[in-house]
Amino acid sequence: MKSITIQTPGKLEIEERPLVNPQAGEVRIKVSSAGICGSDVHIYRGHNPFAKYPRVIGHEFFGHIDAVGEGVDASRIGERVVGDPVVSCGHCYPCSVGRPNVCAELQVIGVHRDGGFSEFITLPAKNAHVVPDSIPDNEATMVEPFTIAANICSQLNPGPLDTALVYGAGPMGLTSIQALRGVYGVKEIIVADRIDERLAMAELNGADRVINNTNIDLKSWLEEKGIRPTVIIDAACHPAILPEAISLASPAARIGIMGFSSDPCVISQQGITSKELSIFSSRLNSNRFPQVISWMTEKKVQPEKLITHQYPYTEVLEAMKIFEEDQKHCCKVLLKF
Incomplete structure (x- = not known):
């Protein structure tokens, strides 16, 4: 072979x-x-x-x-x-x-x-x-990437009351956007990335608003629009993102980290406890294959x-x-x- x-x-x-x-x-x-x-x-x-x-x-x-x-x-x-x-x-x-x-x-x-x-x-x-016959071969090959989104969403428990901010419009971010929109029905999805073409993909996959934060301060942009995210997904995994996400998050928000960097980051305990934020990390998937196959069968993604x-x-x-x-x-x- x-x-x-x-x-x-x-x-x-x-x-x-x-x-x-x-x-x-x-x-x-x-x-x-x-x-x-x-x-x-x-x-x-x-x-x-x-x-x-x-x-x-x-x-x-x-x-x-x-x-x-x-x-x-x-x-x-x-x-x-x-x-x-x-x-x-x-x-x-x-x-x-x-x-x-x-x-x-x-x-x-x-x-x-x-x-x-x-x-x-x-x-x-x-x-x-x-995999049921209703799922074409190419789409079946995509089950595993969507289990990564299923795993973090199972911890964040998003819903219709939530405004979501997703950092990164690569494959992990895009699968998460589709899950937030098609499965969990969150109120609004905002996506930040530094590549305009990736942001266009984010819109195609269900994002309501996109921002290229290469030269725009994301915190100021959100404050100007009166937005305080209640669910934040870090699908870019740069060490600067978690401290920023803590500062941007609404009280009682949930933050999910989908990957890792070996570089350290400095975070404020006060920033977390004053808003009683919940921070989750996610690795691979925990028996999420049947769940994602069901999503695909029901055309939710x-x-x-x-x-x-x-x-x-x-x-x-x-x-x-x-x-x-x-x-x-x-x-x-x-x-x-």
């Missing part, structure tokens, strides 16, 4: 590997398509401290089950499925309270174990979620709006280059196997 492998940071190869066979409790998926994520680029560039090399990358993938291991019902062969990249132990404290995404023994497909940028992949049977490019997997280097360099026009890139 052909697999896209990062041999060492900066060295990507399409190599021939032996066909993988599912172990007990596993299924094998014949991959049809896979999405490129920023974390794939980070592994390629050597910026992910958790990745071990060589590594087959890719954690957003869709295909069909073509083999099962011992203990898995053979009737599953042929199922259309997407793979949850979170592989957890099931018995540690986080797992016992429904948060397998921060399992004490967490393995992430495409990071700690080989991923979906391959013609075939094996994974635990419980991680392969059936439109994943096709995020897909801007498609390439055969043999052109992965060009696909990665476009994803990494063309932030004005590129959102989600799919590889076809």
